[in-house]
Amino acid sequence: MAQAAEPASGTRDFLADDVRRRERAFTTVREVFERYGFDPLVTPAFERLDVLTGKYGDEGDKLIFKILRRGEHEASGEADLALRYDLTVPLARVVATYGNRLPTPYKRYALGSVWRADRPGRGRFREFTQCDVDTVGSTSPLADAEILWAIHDALEALGIEQFRFEINSRQALFGLLDAYGVPADLGGRVLITLDKLDKLDPDAVSAELVERGLATATASALVADLASDDPDRVRKQLDGTEQGRAGLAEVDRLVELTAGLPAGRVAFTPRMVRGLDYYTGPIFEVSATGYPGSIASGGRYDGLVAALGGPDVPACGGSIGIERILASQQPSETEARGLDVAITVLGAEADLTALAAALRSAGLRVGVYLGSSGKLAKQLKWANDQRARFAVLYGRDEQADGAVTIRDMHSGDQERIAFTQAAAYLAARVRGD
């Protein structure tokens, strides 16, 4: 049974404390997105298979969980449905489904599970939560800036203290290639290598560029400028090409429209590439002290909705790496939730049921002993296991006196209160009056 009882490979059960911690984080993010006027969207766990296939490349397609046809078609072994692989394709499908019945622009956030048949590993799951915020139908730089603001506020609300948006622009990147005379056919591969500058040392990156076919002098100049951490060196180069200037203008506009954020939170980072090639405008990644890799990212992707089966509309958005953040944060004491009041049972169940009801009406979290032991010590052990703040004792003595004994489970102090006063007294104690 042991093995049979495990959750499926790569999936997790979330017991009470985990659920509360995760839900608290999710609620925090939702509240921020709501303040920005983003609307929630919930789509089904599965889509028709053809909605998903061909959207994630060959490698991605292999990781899609496919669902067998039902009924008489089951024996065919064919699939007609698939679990969603991300939240972006469902967004594109919704934009196609509802068209102009959606607000324009359509600003939505989505927080939900996605499923990928990846090889499970440390921190890599087959079911995990994504957290996306996107604006579909606006070309305004205010829309790009708003994504950064919203993600910024969400990260702050999640308790992340030191973090920075590294921003760049796809146009600036193409301008960069142009300015340094990188042959067009090498462009993509050069960018992929340059993206490693945050992990590898400059010489290694240079060497890889040369290996990929770039002239040694070009490679060295490019890497020296990008690795210098002085964006002005790159800026000068970009100023020399039309696309470079257009990219710089995008970056500068984004900096201007996020100037209200705390100092140092946004930095032009010319070497930041973002792996995904569907971006068409400004792009960003967030790195934070104490967290591995990037904890949020995004950008403008004007052609993507159409490529994913939706109408041809501009769009920009971002995603918070909520699983990565949750994995790096220590659970805090306050997230574990015990009982406010544990009611022991030594007879007179109807009285205690009424007391429990009164306490719950006052908003308290109340448990009644449901075990089979008539021994108070065993019941108090249960109260302790339940992390109860107070326990109610109502034995024969108390019943005869019309009183209850209230035990402070932290100090062990006990006091006797009239039964009729017990609810008000406990509610006040729990509230800390």
Add this chain to the structure above:
Amino acid sequence: MAQAAEPASGTRDFLADDVRRRERAFTTVREVFERYGFDPLVTPAFERLDVLTGKYGDEGDKLIFKILRRGEHEASGEADLALRYDLTVPLARVVATYGNRLPTPYKRYALGSVWRADRPGRGRFREFTQCDVDTVGSTSPLADAEILWAIHDALEALGIEQFRFEINSRQALFGLLDAYGVPADLGGRVLITLDKLDKLDPDAVSAELVERGLATATASALVADLASDDPDRVRKQLDGTEQGRAGLAEVDRLVELTAGLPAGRVAFTPRMVRGLDYYTGPIFEVSATGYPGSIASGGRYDGLVAALGGPDVPACGGSIGIERILASQQPSETEARGLDVAITVLGAEADLTALAAALRSAGLRVGVYLGSSGKLAKQLKWANDQRARFAVLYGRDEQADGAVTIRDMHSGDQERIAFTQAAAYLAARVRGD
């Protein structure tokens, strides 16, 4: 594209207002269950196929969505995973997985999607939300009563006004068969027919009983007593058999322990059978004025966790028909959420971004115009579409004066405020100061 863009058959997209309405109901229920000391449990969307098969009968098994093996095994057309069909089998699996690492008793609630390959129809979906509350590991009647209390409070909190728990006991039902001399081999079928007394008229039920092989006199007496709505007639009969007395004792104990609920909320209903044959003790169904069928149900099912692959532990629980309730309730005006403040954009974007940030810090929901029109009328139409309470206008005049115009979108009234006062003023207006 139209057809291609639909969500998969039997599934639904939830846009903003629907998400908010559903989430509000879910939160309401969760808060009530938390007050009773139930803990949340979230399990994966899919389980290993063998965890689910054979648990729902032949008909149920056919409705399980199966997931194809991945990788090299995909071509086999075999499934190794399946989407969860209910929340009870995952609970049994969790009890098996974690054993004594769970609290004793284990009181949990779960609110989540389940998937069934049913033929989609009016109110019948392939993806829908279930809402369960269960106590595993207690034989105490207080545990049974607590389920009723918790569901009662949840239904009240959901705004349901007139509803009634019809309670009965499996033991009482078997005592009933005994008391009326129903042959043992007819028992199951007789109960199934008697369950129809809330839909069919007594003569039709009598006729069906006779058709199923019951003597005419027995059928008539049984139906007359059960249909009389005078439980004392049945009570007298039950008093004549041992099992009947045991059943009555269970029912009476449950009535005693729910005596604190509003009058008329709990009624012994001898004809109430509950279709599912895994119940072993008290059972209940909730009917409500204005809602079709039953909106909640449950009971004690001591053998079920073991039968579903878990350890042999007693259990009781209930389920709220949250989809049915949501379908019967009209969306209220207050659930639609518009913007508190819509900021129009006629230049000076950085100023407006700062104003938006100040308003959001005050907790307001703020949208900034992201469209391409420079015409105020068009921007005000957008503000109106966003159901904005107020709009901010900041044209050349205002910019020159260091002021903003604030438009009350309900009345159309406009007033001019110093730019530096705008955030405080709007926050106060929205709060209704």
